[in-house]
Every structure is written in C-alpha cells, then in structure tokens.
Amino acid sequence: xxxxxxxxxxxxxxxxxxxxxxxxxxxxxxxxxxxxxxxxxxxxxxxxxxxxxxxxxxxxxxxxxxxxxxxxxxxxxxxxxxxxxxxxxxxxxxxxxxxxxxxxxxxxxxxxxxxxxxxxxxxxxxxxxxxxxxxxxxxxxxxxxxxxxxxxxxxxxxxxxxxxxxxxxxxxxxxxxxxxxxxxxxxxxxxxxxxxxxxxxxxxxxxxxxxxxxxxxxxxxxxxxxxxxxxxxxxxxxxxxxxxxxxxxxxxxxxxxxxxxxxxxxxxxxxxxxxxxxxxxxxxxxxxxxxxxxxxxxxxxxxxxxxxxxxxxxxxxxxxxxxxxxxxxxxxxxxxxxxxxxxxxxxxxxxxxxxxxxxxxxxxxxxxxxxxxxxxxxxxxxxxxxxxxxxxxxxxxxxxxxxxxxxxxxxxxxxxxxxxxxxxxxxxxxxxxxxxxxxxxxxxxxxxxxxxxxxxxxxxxxxxxxxxxxxxxxxxxxxxxxxxxxxxxxxxxxxxxxxxxxxxxxxxxxxxxxxxxx
Amino acid sequence: xxxxxxxxxxxxxxxxxxxxxxxxxxxxxxxxxxxxxxxxxxxxxxxxxxxxxxxxxxxxxxxxxxxxxxxxxxxxxxxxxxxxxxxxxxxxxxxxxxxxxxxxxxxxxxxxxxxxxxxxxxxxxxxxxxxxxxxxxxxxxxxxxxxxxxxxxxxxxxxxxxxxxxxxxxxxxxxxxxxxxxxxxxxxxxxxxxxxxxxxxxxxxx
Numbered sequence: 001x002x003x004x005x006x007x008x009x010x011x012x013x014x015x016x017x018x019x020x021x022x023x024x025x026x027x028x029x030x031x032x033x034x035x036x037x038x039x040x041x042x043x044x045x046x047x048x049x050x051x052x053x054x055x056x057x058x059x060x061x062x063x064x065x066x067x068x069x070x071x072x073x074x075x076x077x078x079x080x081x082x083x084x085x086x087x088x089x090x091x092x093x094x095x096x097x098x099x100x101x102x103x104x105x106x107x108x109x110x111x112x113x114x115x116x117x118x119x120x121x122x123x124x125x126x127x128x129x130x131x132x133x134x135x136x137x138x139x140x141x142x143x144x145x146x147x148x149x150x151x152x153x154x155x156x157x158x159x160x161x162x163x164x165x166x167x168x169x170x171x172x173x174x175x176x177x178x179x180x181x182x183x184x185x186x187x188x189x190x191x192x193x194x195x196x197x198x199x200x201x202x203x204x205x206x207x208x209x210x211x212x213x214x215x216x217x218x219x220x221x222x223x224x225x226x227x228x229x230x231x232x233x234x235x236x237x238x239x240x241x242x243x244x245x246x247x248x249x250x251x252x253x254x255x256x257x258x259x260x261x262x263x264x265x266x267x268x269x270x271x272x273x274x275x276x277x278x279x280x281x282x283x284x285x286x287x288x289x290x291x292x293x294x295x296x297x298x299x300x301x302x303x304x305x306x307x308x309x310x311x312x313x314x315x316x317x318x319x320x321x322x323x324x325x326x327x328x329x330x331x332x333x334x335x336x337x338x339x340x341x342x343x344x345x346x347x348x349x350x351x352x353x354x355x356x357x358x359x360x361x362x363x364x365x366x367x368x369x370x371x372x373x374x375x376x377x378x379x380x381x382x383x384x385x386x387x388x389x390x391x392x393x394x395x396x397x398x399x400x401x402x403x404x405x406x407x408x409x410x411x412x413x414x415x416x417x418x419x420x421x422x423x424x425x426x427x428x429x430x431x432x433x434x435x436x437x438x439x440x441x442x443x444x445x446x447x448x449x450x451x452x453x454x455x456x457x458x459x460x461x462x463x464x465x466x467x468x469x470x471x472x473x474x475x476x477x478x479x480x481x482x483x484x485x486x487x488x489x490x491x492x493x494x495x496x497x498x499x500x501x502x503x504x505x506x507x508x509x510x511x512x513x514x515x516x517x518x
Numbered sequence: 519x520x521x522x523x524x525x526x527x528x529x530x531x532x533x534x535x536x537x538x539x540x541x542x543x544x545x546x547x548x549x550x551x552x553x554x555x556x557x558x559x560x561x562x563x564x565x566x567x568x569x570x571x572x573x574x575x576x577x578x579x580x581x582x583x584x585x586x587x588x589x590x591x592x593x594x595x596x597x598x599x600x601x602x603x604x605x606x607x608x609x610x611x612x613x614x615x616x617x618x619x620x621x622x623x624x625x626x627x628x629x630x631x632x633x634x635x636x637x638x639x640x641x642x643x644x645x646x647x648x649x650x651x652x653x654x655x656x657x658x659x660x661x662x663x664x665x666x667x668x669x670x671x672x673x674x675x676x677x678x679x680x681x682x683x684x685x686x687x688x689x690x691x692x693x694x695x696x697x698x699x700x701x702x703x704x705x706x707x708x709x710x711x712x713x714x715x716x717x718x719x720x721x722x723x724x
Contacts (some may be wrong), residue, residue, distance in 0.1 A: 004620075005660070118717050141597060227529040298602075299602050302602060302624065303532065304534070305624065306535060306538070306624045307534045307537075307538040307621055308538075309624055310535075310538035310539055310541060310542040311538050311541055311542070313542050313545070313627045314538070314541040314544065314545035315545070316545075316669075317545035318545045319543070321545075322548075322606075329541070329544075333541055336534070336537065336538065340534055340538075343534075381575060383575060384575065415519060496544065
C-alpha cells in the first residue's frame with residue numbers, strides 16, 4: 001500500500017453510492033480508519049503525532065486527545081526508535097513511501113511481535129511534503145508460521161540427510177530434483193552435477209530397465225512401486241537394493257516421485273545365514289531319521305548283495321561242474337546280477353541324496369512318486385511291525401514345485417510315526433493308508449493309521465518342538481516337518497480318525513504348482 | 519544218500535532273493551521250487567519229499583509260523599530258517615520246533631549246502647521211518663481181534679499156558695494163533711516181534 005496522495009487521485013474521489021449527507025460527513029474518513037485492524041497514524045514534519053486511529057490508540061493505550069503532539073519514541077520500544085526515525089526522515093526528505101519490518105517485545109505480554117509498517121509522505125494541496133502517514137500491521141502470526149515452517153524444514157532436511165536409506169526426488173521427466181547424502185555418496189554422484197539430470201544412464205542394462213520401468217509406472221499410474229534391483233558396488237560386487245517409489249502429488253497432479261532405496265546386503269547375508277542354519281538342522285534331522293531306520297536300511301542294502309552272491313555262486317558251480325553248461329541259465333543269472341547291482345546302486349543313491357547336506361532346492365515333483373519313494377524307506381519297519389502299508393493315489397495331480405528331499409523327510413516322519421502308533425496300540429490288523437488328493441486350492445497328502453491315536457492334552461500343539469507322547473525321541477520330528485511344510489506355504493493338520501488312530505494331512509497350496517505342469 | 523526226487527522248496531516273499539536261492543540250489547544239483555509265501559506253500563504242498571528253505575521275515579505268515587502250521591498238519595518235512603538278523607528268541611523257538619538249522623543272511627554257500635544236505639537226509643530218514651511204521655501198522659492191522667490179544671500178551675511176556683487160561687481157550691488154539699501172528703507180522707522170533715511193536719509205538723526215533 002502506498003499512501004502517496006499526490007500520485008493517487010484520492011482528492012477527486014467521492015462516494016457516489018452514498019447519500020450526500022453521509023458522503024459529506026466530515027467524520028466519515030475517521031470512522032472508516034477506526035474500523036480497520038491496521039494501526040494508522042499521521043505525523044507532522046516534526047515527527048509529532050497528529051492522528052491515530054482506534055487500533056493505534058488501543059495498541060498504545062491512549063485516547064484520541066492524548067495522542068496529538070506526542071512523539072512515537074515516547075511509546076515505542078527503544079530498539080525500534082532508530083529505524084523508525086530513519087525511515088520517516090527518508091520519507092520526508094525524498095517524498096517516497098517506504099516499508100519497514102520491525103520486531104519488538106510486547107511489554108504487556110512479554111512476547112515477541114512483528115510489525116510491517118508502510119510509511120508514505122503526506123502532502124499539502126501544493127504537493128509539499130508536510131508529514132508522514134503510517135499504516136502498521138501486526139504480522140506476528142504470519143512470521144510465527146514462517147518460522148515454524150522453516151524449523152520443520154530444517155528438521156526434515158536433517159532427518160533426510162541422516163537416514164541411511166537413499167532418498168531422491170525426481171520430476172516428471174525423471175530428472176533428479178534433490179537427493180540426500182546417502183543417495184549421492186552410495187552411488188558416488190556429485191550433487192551439483194546430478195540435480196537436473198537422469199542418473200540412470202550409467203547403470204547396467206538390467207538395473208536401468210527396472211529403474212526406468214518403476215519410475216514410469218509411478219509417474220503414470222500414481223501407484224506406489226516396490227521392487228528390488230542390483231547396483232554395481234565400488235569393488236565390482238553386486239549390491240542388492242530394495243526400492244519404494246511414491247508419487248509426488250501437488251494439487252491432484254503427479255508432479256514427480258520420491259524414491260527411498262535400501263542396501264539389502266546385510267539383510268540378505270543374515271537371511272542366507274539363517275537359511276544355512278535351517279538346512280543344517282534339517283540335515284541333522286534327516287541323519288537322525290536314517291539312524292532310526294538303520295535296521296531296515298541295512299536289510300535293504302544287503303538284499304541285492306545277497307542275491308548277487310547267490311547268482312555268482314550258482315554260475316561258479318555250474319561252470320565248475322563236469323557237465324554241459326546250460327548257457328541260457330548262465331545268461332539269465334548274469335542279467336539278474338546286473339539288474340540287482342543296479343537296484344543296489346539305486347538304493348545307495350537314494351540314501352545318499354537323502355543324507356546329503358543340501359540347501360533348499362525346489363524342482364518339479366510328482367506327489368504320488370514322492371509318496372512311493374518315501375515308503376521305500378519305511379517298508380522294512382512296516383513289515384517288521386506287521387503294519388500293512390496302503391496307498392490311495394489320485395490321478396491328475398498338479399506337479400508341484402517342491403524340495404523333494406525335504407518333503408520326503410516329512411512323509412517318512414509321518415509314516416514312521418504312524419507305524420510306531422500302530423505298534424504301541426497292538427491293534428489286530430495294523431494298517432497305514434497314504435492318500436493323495438487335490439482340490440482347486442490345495443494338494444493334500446494324508447497319512448492315516450489305526451494305531452493308538454492322538455493322546456494330546458488340551459492346549460498342546462504337537463507340531464511345536466519338544467512336544468512328544470513317545471518314550472523315545474525328543475519331539476522334534478513333527479516340528480521339523482511343520483517347518484518344512486510351512487516353508488512351502490503349506491500346513492500340517494491332524495485329527496483322530498474313525499479307526500481311533502491319527503490322521504495327518506499335509507496341505508500344499510496349488511499356487512506352488514510347477515511351471516512345467518499345465 | 520539223498521535221492522534226486524527230493525526238492526528244495528524255497529519260500530521267500532522277495533522275488534529276486536527267492537529266484538537267486540533257487541538258482542544256487544539248482545547249481546548244486548538239487549531240484550528247487552520257489553514259493554512267494556508260506557500260505558502259497560501250504561496251499562500247494564502235496565507232501566512230496568524234500569526240505570524247505572524259508573525266509574523268517576515275510577509278509578503274511580513268517581518262517582516260524584509256516585513251520586508250526588506244517589507240524590500241525592502232520593507234515594514232517596525239515597525246515598531251514600533264513601534270517602537277516604537272528605534274534606535269540608527266534609532261533610530258540612525255531613530249534614524247539616525242530617528246525618534243521620538257522621542260517622544268517624548272507625550265509626556261505628557251504629553253510630547252505632550243508633544245511634540242505636542235512637535237511638534232505640533227515641527227510642529221507644523220517645520218510646523211511648514213517649514208511650516202516652506204516653508197514654508195521656498195516657501188518658498189525660491185518661490181525662483179527664483174537665490174534666491181537668495174543669500179540670499183546672506175547673509182548674507182555676506171558677507164556678502160552680497163562681494165555682490159554684486167561685483167554686479161556688485151549689493151549690492148541692493159542693499155539694495156532696501164535697503161529698498166525700508170527701506169520702502175518704513176518705517175525706521169526708519173539709524178540710523181532712517185540713521190536714516191531716516197539717517201533718510202531720515209539721515216538722519218532724531218529
């Protein structure tokens with residue numbers, strides 16, 4: 001606001017919409033000035049007050065009469081006087097309006113306040129500067145807001161600069177608008193040269209493709225993008241990165257994006273360590289299963305050796321006899337020896353792969369074959385215990401992406417438990433039935449026995465470690481099986497069945513079906 | 519010596535093991551025949567001579583149960599039990615039931631050969647004894663009731679006079695019956711006659 005009467009045409013301005021007696025009222029101007037919140041005052045050329053509006057009077061606690069002839073320095077805080085006088089002197093001398101911002105301590109409240117004061121020359125009819133018109137506004141709340149904003153901005157910058165995550169902001173053209181220290185340092189970028197450019201140009205092709213695709217997706221759809229990619233490290237190593245990109249929306253428009261990225265190296269390392277530990281545990285438990293099955297395994301390995309030995313002796317006897325050699329018999333026996341040796345090889349291969357300390361290795365697995373393979377391990381135990389093993393295998397099961405050895409481990413454990421439950425109950429016709437079935441959601445492998453059943457106290461989850469109803473064993477078998485099945489996104493459930501025995505169901509989601517199945 | 523009409527019956531539920539034992543037995547010049555279970559053997563066995571080589575552990579009836587079942591049905595065929603790992607209790611039971619022997623798997627060829635030889639020899643002796651008993655049975659069965667009374671009194675050591683008094687017949691009648699008894703049983707002396715009766719009544723003496 002510039003109160004320069006010479007430059008305005010205020011002298012000629014009237015109030016055409018008002019009745020003439022109102023417009024001509026000499027108090028009209030004063031009335032108007034009294035209604036505004038800004039402090040308005042007029043001083044003569046000597047710096048003495050000649051007028052103050054109501055807001056002015058209220059601020060300084062004066063009446064209209066008291067104000068005339070006073071000087072501002074009588075009520076202004078000392079800190080303001082000098083700048084005020086200088087400004088007014090300048091207005092009087094140059095005849096130009098000026099604007100002054102001041103702050104001061106309100107003696108009544110003790111709070112700091114800010115004012116913005118416009119001062120304009122007051123001229124007589126001839127245009128001579130005869131005084132100063134001042135309009136002063138309290139801008140304390142405005143300044144407080146600004147200060148708060150500035151404080152928050154500083155805090156935000158501090159946080160952004162301090163976090164180890166990489167933060168960068170890009171515009172719609174995917175140019176860097178700003179980045180935090182981690183962003184620049186980790187990528188070895190110079191902030192000066194990076195701002196305003198697309199820094200993805202130097203990335204390896206695959207990483208750049210992911211970076212651009214995710215940027216574009218966020219900018220076009222406004223949806224958050226989350227993903228992983230690999231950046232080349234300073235020593236040529238791959239640094240796994242997890243990123244999260246959010247749209248920057250101003251007035252409903254996507255104006256850019258904010259990306260927060262994180263170095264996953266340590267996390268991946270600890271994840272790998274825990275996977276290794278798990279593999280060790282599973283391996284230990286497989287070895288322990290093999291130990292428990294050792295009698296049967298010894299028998300199984302001995303069987304082909306026994307057969308081979310018999311045929312070899314038979315051939316020897318026949319060749320040593322002083323008779324015509326029956327070449328057809330010999331041929332047949334030799335071929336038996338070969339196939340028995342192959343069978344022995346298969347058995348040892350199966351044992352070896354089961355005993356091998358392998359990390360998780362998913363492959364396309366036919367559940368029915370898995371069941372039959374697992375039964376091979378326990379058939380001797382079943383025969384010893386007089387338990388009849390039966391299967392009811394469904395056709396057209398989806399081929400699943402499973403860790404074959406681990407799932408074998410689960411089934412061997414469940415079947416062995418069933419056989420032991422039959423032994424414990426001394427049932428008349430002990431039997432154990434393994435069923436496979438599939439629905440639209442799951443593939444189930446169900447192991448049911450007619451043994452002693454589940455004798456479980458309330459609130460006990462036998463799938464948890466160290467819960468056992470057996471005299472031997474520490475109760476880890478089911479817990480480990482449960483861990484394996486859970487790592488396949490599946491679950492193990494159990495219940496007492498109609499024969500009074502136990503039924504365990506391994507339920508695997510068909511979402512882990514193998515790509516190779518239709 | 520064993521005759522070639524004797525057969526070694528191999529009972530094992532594992533086909534490869536069974537066939538290989540049959541082959542080995544054949545190579546020893548014994549005829550062999552395989553059976554997949556004790557049940558199958560019981561069903562098909564016609565009492566022909568030989569011996570059995572049976573696995574102990576089989577689906578269905580085990581080797582001991584087969585042995586018991588054969589004894590129950592009056593078959594005296596010798597049994598050789600084969601086991602992968604012998605438990606004392608099983609061995610004791612098998613021997614008590616009259617098994618020829620227990621063989622641990624894998625056994626040596628000599629052990630098997632020896633066991634089969636023993637089994638077949640035993641079978642021949644059992645059969646010979648059985649035949650002799652049957653022969654004596656039929657001879658004794660040819661005696662009528664009165665002749666039988668005389669036989670029992672001869673074996674009991676009674677002189678003719680005492681017999682005549684006891685049976686209330688003449689001494690001459692006793693002498694006639696006595697001749698018929700000696701003739702029908704094919705005995706020359708009282709000692710031979712007593713030996714025959716003892717053989718018939720004796721529990722199997724091998």
